Amino acid sequence: MTSKVVVVGAGVVGTACAFHAASAGLDVTVVDRGAVGAGTTSRGEGNVLLSDKEPGPELALARLSRSLWEEAGEELGPHSIEFETKGGLVVANTTEGLTALREFALRQSTAGVRTEPVERVRDIEPHLAPGLPGGVHYPQDAQVQPVLAAAAMLRAAVARGARFHTGEIAAAVTGRGDRLTGVRTVVGDVLPADAVVNAAGTWGGEVGRRLGAPIEVLPRRGFVLVTEPLPRMIRHKVYSADYVANVASSDAGLETSCVVEGTRGGTILIGASRERVGFDTTMNPAVVARLAAQACRLFPFLRRIHLIRAYRGFRPYCPDHLPVVGPDPRAPGVIHACGHEGAGIGLAPATGALVTAHLLGRPWRGADPAAHTGLLPDRFFLSGGVPK
Amino acid sequence: MSDPADLIIVGAGPAGMAAAATALAGGLRVVLVDSGTAVGGQFWRHPPEHARSVIPTEDLHHGLREYHDLREALAAHAQKGQLDLRLHHHVWSAVRQDDVFVVHAVDRRKAPQEIAVVLRAPRLLVATGAYDRQLPFPGWDLPGVLTIGGLQALLKGGGVAAGSRVALGGTGPFLLPVAASLAARGVEVVTVCEAAHPRAWLRHPGPLLRNPGKWAEGAGYALTLVRHRIPVRPRTAIIRAEGGARVTSVRVASLAPDGSPRPGRERRIEVDAVGVGWGFVPQLDLLITLGCALTDSADGNAVVAADEGLRTTVPGLYAAGETCGVGGAALAVGEGRLAAESVLADSGAAPVLRGKRLAAVRSAVAAQRAFARALALAHPIPPAWSSWLTDETVVCRCEEVTAGVIGTARAEGACDHRQVKQLTRAGMGWCQGRMCGPAVHCLTDPKQAYRPAERLVATPVTLGALADLDT
């Protein structure tokens, strides 16, 4: 069993790992080169979705995570993380689309997701465009404010004895028999550890390499639009059924199918695009225009509403679009917890619990390593899909 | 103008006007874009064309000969079709694609209708100027409390005086022309609170002596102030505004060397309007998004890094005027000319300024920059200014975030204005931190220069106008 853990990364995933590991009584140090939640966690939207996930290993993690967010909310104070169960509404644009959506929803409900077919979508979302053939309501879809959540989980971890260290991780330190004894930062600080969690998000590939456990984590760029504040016009997370196809897609080009939702502050968030352009930070007005056009098609009143801000981030993804969570067989002591792509906020608490279970060698808060073997790093090595 | 442009200039203030006139004289085809209704920028702000005969403002201006010359030059080239002047066009984004700059503007001539416009050229000059740096204090959100730039803009742009008994405060020489303009319109300026100590000047006498023109300008204002019996009180500050529906009085404190109020040395003065200004913040949104390197300037702001020819670190991208550092209209004009000369040279066109005239512009720019630097050093933000705040003082007005909430975020480890924004929403509202960003920065990380958050959208624009771009 492990006692001393270093978590690399203070994003929502790393802080969730620290929160659970510290709750389990482990000695935890969180290391980040920057401030808590300042990475991709500050670039997302905070959707905690079941609606967009196909039955499979990710949905299993998402279902656990959904209930752990609720628990975390109770513990941390739902207001302090702005946890809100507002529900999702997926709308189809065509009757064929509606048939496909209903079939998808049926498979999800067999896997334990609550789904409610909606005939007249304007009954529950009055400002939607007229003429949409129908949709599916997902009452469990929720949201959190990611940076507040990461900060609150870190605070709670610290209250349970964890430490926060500012620094950039350079390498693993090993002792006799290649046993991990700690990690070293670029300025030479050594943090003792018998386990290190790679929760470096989009930079998880590089951190894995530095720890002697290379994995492939790639960036997928996304833009999010924010409007001026308005009185509440949109009640759910509303998106078009095309989204389902895009999330699962591995097409290289630009994909947009927007999710539109109102926030507590009154602004409306419209996100997000998906592009594989490496870490290219340049603004792309065409993407912004595309998102705006799609949002206006769903909600025509948005045409006269002002965009006040756009931001972008880089989702961390693995080649098979599943997160990698679990011990790396090549480097004893290294546990990966990254590659959550566009769902890292939603999946964070279950990832933290699962990592803790791996550290303890037994289930923790409903996370049983035996039930999530599909996320283990082994899958890359067995299929021969590992980089050098 | 049907031919493609050689150069797009964003901002038709002194810098943009001078740059356009020079580039046009050198034979380039230019698009000049400004969100305002007329050319002139902040310094040469005028009422809309149709109202000028009824609202005389000429007496409030300086350097009008230059303004009229530039305006005529621009008008002549617009007539010939060599200049495409786009007023009422606000640029919301500019990007570089395959060596061409694509400038996205929104045409607001038929407001509230908004029409998206896309302009293209191989070279881009950004001369978007600066805006007032504001520091919050109790009561600063009362109606009647304005920035000094705002007071001046009302006078120059509409002939409107914001009050009849006005107190001015803050730091820097810009307090003087504003006091003079108000007095010229019959306003009683009851006090001018200058936080700096007059002796601060003596530490950097060189640039002062090399800029006799500035002396004369300063002496002119001083004379006006004396004539109108306007008291200028050094080492004082307006630390509170009071009132109900509107400001009715201010508290003025005498300041200790660190800027904290001296106990028992407060005065209450009745007013019906207040103007406060702590220098300016360069408007860098477009330049930061384009990926320009920034550099620190003496007044605590990051400014765009440019070489002697005003070339930024992005090929084909130039900057002039306050985006390169705050230094007044004459410097902005000089920089505009030099930037345009670089554009001409880089485009393979012949220069407009040669020999002695070019050398004279260069040396004037150098002297004015040294002067601006000395000014900035003599007029710092008082280190202890935040002692004027109470926990209840609103810092971010859009999201109503108080100094107390920001203090808590700092205590929890937020170490810069971006982190404070993530934790408190300060700077997430309508103005996107343009107003509160510098103040939040000064509260969290005052030793570093203020680097604004990246704003990919430089002005609010309707989703409908954006949607129409998507074909």
Ligand SMILES: Cc1cc2nc3c(=O)[nH]c(=O)nc-3n(C[C@H](O)[C@H](O)[C@H](O)COP(=O)(O)OP(=O)(O)OC[C@H]3O[C@@H](n4cnc5c(N)ncnc54)[C@H](O)[C@@H]3O)c2cc1C
């Ligand atoms: C546009 C967009 C919209 C999104 N919307 C959603 C959504 O609605 N719902 C959802 O669930 N997810 C969403 N996501 C995805 C989500 O944001 C990410 O999956 C999640 O934030 C990943 O969290 P993380 O903790 O793994 O990574 P990060 O937050 O990036 O944290 C990693 C941390 O590691 C640190 N680090 C890296 N290298 C080192 C090193 N060598 N040493 C020390 N520290 C290091 C970094 O500084 C960083 O703080 C969205 C993403 C984007 C881009």
Ligand SMILES: Cc1cc2nc3c(=O)[nH]c(=O)nc-3n(C[C@H](O)[C@H](O)[C@H](O)COP(=O)(O)OP(=O)(O)OC[C@H]3O[C@@H](n4cnc5c(N)ncnc54)[C@H](O)[C@@H]3O)c2cc1C
């Ligand atoms: C409110 C205010 C009032 C001032 N009054 C005086 C004064 O009376 N006396 C004095 O000595 N100095 C004054 N100053 C200082 C003055 O700004 C400078 O000395 C001088 O005007 C700088 O010239 P510039 O060309 O760099 O910028 P500016 O004169 O500021 O010109 C910038 C121009 O760019 C335009 N612009 C900015 N962003 C965009 C965009 N995204 N799209 C389209 N157009 C854009 C603006 O509309 C503006 O016309 C004032 C400053 C401010 C902020």
